[in-house]
Amino acid sequence: MKLRLWQAECINLALTQYQNGNSHFLALATPGAGKTLMASELADQLLKNNMVDVIICFSPSSIVSQD
DSSP states (O other): OOOOHHHHHHHHHHHHHHHTTOOOOOOOOOTTSSHHHHHHHHHHHHHHTTSOSOOOOOOSSHHHHTO
């Protein structure tokens, strides 16, 4: 799935913040904007780049978490 421009920019900003030693990042967008998809892609990149060991996901429904 192709990310929206804001999602790709948000991921790049989050990765940059993480690489600079910041362990917190807040993504704020309206309901249905694609935050969960963006966070999933960010988590995937963090894992693939060995930047984190574990990711815990809290989601509003099992449908969202099983993708």
